[in-house]
Amino acid sequence: MNTKVLIVVAAVLALGLLWLMTQGQMARGPKPGPGPDMMMGMGQEEAVAGAQGGLNRLAFVDPATGERFTVEVGPATHGVGVLPDGSKAYATSFGAEEIAVVDLTQRRVAKTIPIGAKSHHVEISPDGRWAYVTAANDTVAVIDTRTDALAASIPVKPAPMYTVFSPDGRFAYVTSMKAGVVSVIDVAAQRVVSEIPVGQGPDHAALTPDGRLLYVTNRNEGTVSVVDTGQGSAIATIPVGKGPHGVAVVERGGQLLVFVGNRGETTISVIDVATQQVIETWDLGVSPEHLTPSPDRKTLYIGSIPAKKLFVYDVERGEIVNAIDVEGEIHQIVVVPPRRQARGEPEQGMGMGMPMPMATEEVEYELVEVDGGSYRNIDAPTLWRMLQQKDFLLINVHIPYAGELPETDLFIPYNAIEENLDQLPQDKDAKIVVYCRSGPMSAQAAETLVKLGYTNVWNLKQGMREWKEAGFPLLSKPKE
Numbered sequence: 001m002n003t004k005v006l007i008v009v010a011a012v013l014a015l016g017l018l019w020l021m022t023q024g025q026m027a028r029g030p031k032p033g034p035g036p037d038m039m040m041g042m043g044q045e046e047a048v049a050g051a052q053g054g055l056n057r058l059a060f061v062d063p064a065t066g067e068r069f070t071v072e073v074g075p076a077t078h079g080v081g082v083l084p085d086g087s088k089a090y091a092t093s094f095g096a097e098e099i100a101v102v103d104l105t106q107r108r109v110a111k112t113i114p115i116g117a118k119s120h121h122v123e124i125s126p127d128g129r130w131a132y133v134t135a136a137n138d139t140v141a142v143i144d145t146r147t148d149a150l151a152a153s154i155p156v157k158p159a160p161m162y163t164v165f166s167p168d169g170r171f172a173y174v175t176s177m178k179a180g181v182v183s184v185i186d187v188a189a190q191r192v193v194s195e196i197p198v199g200q201g202p203d204h205a206a207l208t209p210d211g212r213l214l215y216v217t218n219r220n221e222g223t224v225s226v227v228d229t230g231q232g233s234a235i236a237t238i239p240v241g242k243g244p245h246g247v248a249v250v251e252r253g254g255q256l257l258v259f260v261g262n263r264g265e266t267t268i269s270v271i272d273v274a275t276q277q278v279i280e281t282w283d284l285g286v287s288p289e290h291l292t293p294s295p296d297r298k299t300l301y302i303g304s305i306p307a308k309k310l311f312v313y314d315v316e317r318g319e320i321v322n323a324i325d326v327e328g329e330i331h332q333i334v335v336v337p338p339r340r341q342a343r344g345e346p347e348q349g350m351g352m353g354m355p356m357p358m359a360t361e362e363v364e365y366e367l368v369e370v371d372g373g374s375y376r377n378i379d380a381p382t383l384w385r386m387l388q389q390k391d392f393l394l395i396n397v398h399i400p401y402a403g404e405l406p407e408t409d410l411f412i413p414y415n416a417i418e419e420n421l422d423q424l425p426q427d428k429d430a431k432i433v434v435y436c437r438s439g440p441m442s443a444q445a446a447e448t449l450v451k452l453g454y455t456n457v458w459n460l461k462q463g464m465r466e467w468k469e470a471g472f473p474l475l476s477k478p479k480e
Contacts, residue, residue: 046294047336048301049089050310051080055328058091058102060336063301063312066324071107073100079121079332083145084128085388086337090143092119092133099133099141101148104336111148115141121332123163123172125187127406127473128388132172132185134160140174142190146390146407152190156183162204166229167211169406169473173229175202175216182216182227188475198225198234204290206247208256208273209297215258215271217244224260224269226276236276240269246291249273250300250315257315259300261288268302284311284320292333303330366461368446375446375457380470383433383460391431392458393424397445398436403464404475405435414441417448428453435460435467 048061053076061068075095082089082104089102097117103110117137124131124145131143138158144151157179164173165187172185175198182196182205199218202225206215214227217240224244226236243264250257256273266287270280286307293300293315302311310330312322366377378386386392387407396404397414404411412420414436425432432454436442439462446459460467468474 048292048310049080049082049334049336050290050303050326050330051077051091051332052326052328053077053094053331056095058089059326059328059330060104061310061324061326063299063310063322063324066322068324068326069107071102071109073102073109074098074112077331079119079133080334081122081124081131082334082336083124084126084337088145089336090122090124090131090133090145092122092332094118094120099131099143113143113148113150115143115150116153117141120160121162123165125165125172126167126169129406130187132163132165132174134163134174138176140172140185154185154190154192156185156192157181157195161202164205164207164214166207167209167473170475171229173205173207173214173227175205177201177203177219182214184232194232196227196232196234198227199223199237203245204247206249206258208249213273215247215249215260217247217260219243219245219263222262222264224258224271238271238276238278240271240278241265241267241281244269246288246302248291248293248300249297250293251297252315252318259291261291261302263287263289289329290331290333292335294335301333301335303333305329305331365458368443368459370447370450372453373450373455375450375459377459377461378433379461380467380472383435383467384470384472386433393430393432395432395434395445396436397434397442398463399441402437405464405467406473406475412445414445414448417445418452421452424449424454429455431456431458433458433460436463438463438465 048063050059052059056075056077057070057072058080059068059070073091074093077091078094079092091100099113100109101111117135120134122131122133131145133141135141139153139155142152156174157176159176159178161175161177172187174183180200182198183192184194186193198216199221201218201220203217203219214229216225222242224238224240225234228235240260241262244260245263246261248259258271260269266285267281267283269278272279286304289303289305291302298315300313300315308328310324310326311320314321368375368377394408395410395412396408399413410423434442434445442459446457449457
């Protein structure tokens with residue numbers, strides 16, 4: 001018999017104490033700029049982080065008000081990436097052979113990770129598991145964000161510049177300026193599987209939302225290469241302005257557009273994805289550096305070194321709506337998601353007129369009673385939230401192999417659980433989550449685990465099928 005249970009985990013004292021501590025700190029010292037959570041409470045959907053090389057820091061900016069705070073990181077900071085849950089940022093450095101890990105809750109560098117070379121840009125995989133860093137030793141340094149350690153160094157062609165992940169997280173595309181190619185990395189295998197010739201001096205790159213078209217700026221020839229990722233080849237070359245650098249895919253009135261910042265002049269070229277033609281060129285007035293779209297692709301954030309400003313461009317209106325003085329050059333730009341939205345956390349007020357934090361967090365599951373005890377059925381969104389602060393063993397029990405979820409720990413056939421006890425935790429209270437393709441195999445595996453005495457068993461009720469339909473990343477190749 002299945003019983004729907006709703007667990008409400010009270011957190012009044014812990015969150016209340018955090019709120020009071022924050023208030024006390026603000027009363028004793030200068031009023032800080034807004035953190036990501038603070039900005040969300042001020043009505044913004046996102047904050048923006050920018051790498052400021054000349055000042056050796058990261059700047060976190062509210063694009064509506066211009067309020068900000070900064071964190072000092074490595075020398076000649078150039079790249080920045082932020083986890084999907086908004087908890088940590090990673091900063092690259094032209095001046096040191098290490099990556100800085102920034103705790104966004106504490107607003108400080110929590111750790112540095114040696115990678116053996118100076119670094120350029122950083123990109124975070126869609127599931128938040130990996131940080132890919134383009135390094136001066138012609139590799140991509142792969143950082144495991146769970147351990148904040150160097151997991152691999154993937155050799156690529158000379159002068160790797162920029163990385164873009166496919167929406168499903170299966171592949172990473174890395175431009176190599178000196179070689180004139182884009183290297184395609186199989187993320188599960190952590191190796192280059194193909195190389196795609198483009199133009200001279202490929203620099204930045206951006207994908208369409210479906211992952212089908214990759215736009216690559218060729219800085220040394222003033223063009224943009226259009227790569228069909230399915231075919232694995234360039235299908236068009238589009239002339240733009242001088243020294244194209246940053247590139248972003250945005251949307252205006254349902255129409256996909258590609259904005260290209262021409263670093264060798266002060267213009268931005270606009271390409272229509274439907275026709276692969278430049279339909280507009282407008283003058284920013286200063287040289288554009290990096291271009292980053294908002295998640296809904298309706299706002300474009302533009303950095304400029306000579307202007308020392310972050311420009312906020314309304315794509316629908318076709319105009320700059322804010323120009324924020326950031327007191328220094330600004331290189332790679334990323335959007336900072338609010339932690340409470342990514343993790344399903346309650347709002348946390350941190351001063352500036354913010355309300356007292358909500359006191360509870362809800363987790364919904366279906367309790368399934370079986371011989372020996374019970375296990376919990378959950379849906380895909382619930383498991384996604386659990387993965388953002390993973391504290392369990394995740395087991396794929398489907399046979400034959402039909403794909404896998406990110407961060408899967410073990411592969412044990414549903415009908416061979418008892419034969420693989422040596423792989424399972426000795427602690428019978430350990431938290432275990434099982435899944436298969438559509439549910440029946442994992443349900444049987446969960447029942448077996450309960451019969452073996454495990455008391456904290458969870459099951460993804462509709463398996464990888466629901467996971468994929470919900471839009472979450474699904475890997476399709478077995479781990480080596």
